[in-house]
Amino acid sequence: MAEQAQATDSGPRPLVPFLKLGASPHLEGQKCTCGAIFLDPKRIACSKCGTAGSLKPVQLSNKGKVYVFSVVHQSFPGIKTPYMTAIVDLPEGVSVRSTLVDLDPLEAQKNPGKVFDLPVELVTSVVAKDREGHEVVGFQYKPSR
Amino acid sequence: MRNVYVLGTGMVKFGRYPEKTVPELGGEAALIALKDAGIAIKDVEMFASGNLYQSNAMVGQRILQQIGQTGIPVINVANACATGSTAFREAFMAVASGMYDVTMAVGVEQMGKQGLLGGAGGGDPAYATEGKLGSGLMPAVFGQAGIEHMRKYGTKLEHFAKISVKSHKHATKNPFSQYRNEVSLEDVMNARMVAYPNTLYMCCPTGDGAAAAILCSEEKLKQFAGGRKRPKVAASVLTSDPYTDRDLTLPDVSTLTRRASKKAYEIAGVGAKDMALTELHDCFATAELVHYENLGLCGDGGAGEFIDKKGGMHPSLGGFSPVNVSGGLLSKGHPLGATGVANICEVVWHLTQDDRAKDRQVPNAKAGQAHVIGLGSACTIHVLTI
Numbered sequence A: 001m002a003e004q005a006q007a008t009d010s011g012p013r014p015l016v017p018f019l020k021l022g023a024s025p026h027l028e029g030q031k032c033t034c035g036a037i038f039l040d041p042k043r044i045a046c047s048k049c050g051t052a053g054s055l056k057p058v059q060l061s062n063k064g065k066v067y068v069f070s071v072v073h074q075s076f077p078g079i080k081t082p083y084m085t086a087i088v089d090l091p092e093g094v095s096v097r098s099t100l101v102d103l104d105p106l107e108a109q110k111n112p113g114k115v116f117d118l119p120v121e122l123v124t125s126v127v128a129k130d131r132e133g134h135e136v137v138g139f140q141y142k143p144s145r
Numbered sequence B: 001m002r003n004v005y006v007l008g009t010g011m012v013k014f015g016r017y018p019e020k021t022v023p024e025l026g027g028e029a030a031l032i033a034l035k036d037a038g039i040a041i042k043d044v045e046m047f048a049s050g051n052l053y054q055s056n057a058m059v060g061q062r063i064l065q066q067i068g069q070t071g072i073p074v075i076n077v078a079n080a081c082a083t084g085s086t087a088f089r090e091a092f093m094a095v096a097s098g099m100y101d102v103t104m105a106v107g108v109e110q111m112g113k114q115g116l117l118g119g120a121g122g123g124d125p126a127y128a129t130e131g132k133l134g135s136g137l138m139p140a141v142f143g144q145a146g147i148e149h150m151r152k153y154g155t156k157l158e159h160f161a162k163i164s165v166k167s168h169k170h171a172t173k174n175p176f177s178q179y180r181n182e183v184s185l186e187d188v189m190n191a192r193m194v195a196y197p198n199t200l201y202m203c204c205p206t207g208d209g210a211a212a213a214i215l216c217s218e219e220k221l222k223q224f225a226g227g228r229k230r231p232k233v234a235a236s237v238l239t240s241d242p243y244t245d246r247d248l249t250l251p252d253v254s255t256l257t258r259r260a261s262k263k264a265y266e267i268a269g270v271g272a273k274d275m276a277l278t279e280l281h282d283c284f285a286t287a288e289l290v291h292y293e294n295l296g297l298c299g300d301g302g303a304g305e306f307i308d309k310k311g312g313m314h315p316s317l318g319g320f321s322p323v324n325v326s327g328g329l330l331s332k333g334h335p336l337g338a339t340g341v342a343n344i345c346e347v348v349w350h351l352t353q354d355d356r357a358k359d360r361q362v363p364n365a366k367a368g369q370a371h372v373i374g375l376g377s378a379c380t381i382h383v384l385t386i
């Protein structure tokens, strides 16, 4: 952990390293020359083609489409249910997993077909406060208007 | 490569054994298998032990403390849910290679009442992602695999529910099964939703249990089997997940299964149609459905119709291509490390018309297969023939 470097920074922290905060929050992946893009965990070489030294940072689109989802009704203690989890396909050809918000989970499981290919966009929100008192910011997807 | 045979098998009924230790459970299964094989621990030349939750604690050696420390080579195997079947494969390869003539594999697990949801991990809980970044919990992960099938082929919740009804019906005939109660389609559909579309009865239980197998060469088969027929391990295949695009976020249990299946049928010189029974990895009803297609029991997109026509059901219930006549993970239980060896035991019992399968015997069983997926991922397929 780079705790010393961060000691003077009292700002919010991203929930995951591939979420970049700031004026326009977005996801940052690693792109290989073969076209494959990775989000998590960070790779030292390409999982797809095995090439080392070929990965460059790439900013990903905040808009995507829902591929599949589930509605979680049973989770760890303290986690509010039900919530929707989804695999979102981004135009760059990579998929992301996160929570779907602004949708009725029970309605979604009655009519799953309405959620497939639903256009969504990335939103961020404070999801926790860490031990050092920093706000932790996560990202979710909501239906695009 | 030499021919390898399953000389003996042993299984401890899946359930809950809070009063026993992991080495005791594993040792019990081993003793049953040794007796079934007609040999003693001193005849075993190598031992592969599969256990997940105590994988840093030399479970294999502790099993030998229980049943006889003969000083043989022991390896401890961990490969997620494919732990037991990977141990079996190690014992198989040890004989196939010509290095040993008689080997033993044990799969054992004690899960207590811990749920299948998994652990939360260490570190600052503020950075735990469950519920904040969607869900990585198994019921949701496998729920999505089912939803992907719904999306592609219009599969209905009812199709998944029918799998659970079948599994429970099968389990009523298996004294080794953790649960032996029947459930109706309504029971399954109306049960508490865990993660859509998996209701409670579409999720496997957790539990304790153990299973063991003794493997041997052709020469030792003649020496020990005394005329009893014993199945040949016609194929033993292990794959890991190759790179696929969505596997990064949506674990892909299909690609590595398809690769393993193709290879297993090729090596064994048989096809899906030749399988008198299939024991496959139904950790969730949604998983079983996609594996019907992955193992070639029906064509792509055909799983819904396969189920509607009683595909996967025991012939005595009017079905065909029977799948998980043991009750499967859904009813028989899923003590992680034990599962892979127990599945192989089930296939062996049908091929040898063993009393332990007498109430659910599949007729004319000449070939069968056992499939396991360990998420992360590992896939094993063993084809047995007689």
Ligand SMILES: [Zn+2]
Binding pocket: A032, A033, A034, A035, A036, A046, A047, A048, A049, A050, A051, A054
């Ligand atoms: Zn590459």
